[in-house]
Amino acid sequence: MCREMASGHVESQRARVSKAFDLMDVDGNGEVGIQEIEALAQRLASRFGLAANSKQHEELRQASVDLWRDLQHQLDQSGDQKISRKEYVDFYADADPAVIRRTMEPFAGILFNLFDVDGDGKVSRSEFERYHRAWGVPADQIEGTFDKLDTDRSGDLSKEELHQYLAGFIFGEPGSKG
Ligand SMILES: [Ca+2]
Ligand SMILES: [Ca+2]
Numbered sequence: 001m002c003r004e005m006a007s008g009h010v011e012s013q014r015a016r017v018s019k020a021f022d023l024m025d026v027d028g029n030g031e032v033g034i035q036e037i038e039a040l041a042q043r044l045a046s047r048f049g050l051a052a053n054s055k056q057h058e059e060l061r062q063a064s065v066d067l068w069r070d071l072q073h074q075l076d077q078s079g080d081q082k083i084s085r086k087e088y089v090d091f092y093a094d095a096d097p098a099v100i101r102r103t104m105e106p107f108a109g110i111l112f113n114l115f116d117v118d119g120d121g122k123v124s125r126s127e128f129e130r131y132h133r134a135w136g137v138p139a140d141q142i143e144g145t146f147d148k149l150d151t152d153r154s155g156d157l158s159k160e161e162l163h164q165y166l167a168g169f170i171f172g173e174p175g176s177k178g
């Protein structure tokens with residue numbers, strides 16, 4: 001059972017998608033339901049420091065629920081209102097990146113605006129760090145992630161660059177070329 005150790009950069013797309021699923025399956029029972037999505041949105045909101053009844057909080061919650069409905073619509077083959085690991089991995093292991101992008105778009109847009117505190121349409125290094133520090137991510141790891149994401153080396157993250165990052169979280173880095 002040493003898969004973690006052996007994985008590194010060569011782990012398969014299925015393994016990546018499965019790991020992304022783990023992030024959502026908070027109680028670890030092998031399926032994800034609306035309660036877990038709402039709990040995740042809640043956690044995200046608190047990391048961004050959003051007040052419980054603020055407009056931004058509500059937008060984030062709504063975008064999460066919409067994303068969930070979309071996923072459920074596409075993935076819940078058995079119709080039990082839950083997405084199982086198998087449904088999730090089967091779908092996203094070979095999903096068309098364009099489909100993933102479309103699914104992600106509204107949610108990613110909301111998150112981008114939350115990251116972009118000064119509203120200049122870019123996520124600067126300090127905006128990126130500020131958020132990740134709240135999650136307790138070590139500074140050098142944040143730096144490394146930022147540099148990797150800033151593919152055009154502009155010193156900040158465009159919507160496109162951040163989008164790749166978020167898609168990686170939720171769908172296991174679709175289209176990443178290893
Ligand atoms: Ca679960
Ligand atoms: Ca900014």
Ligand SMILES: [Ca+2]
Binds near residue numbers: 150157
């Ligand atoms: Ca950039």
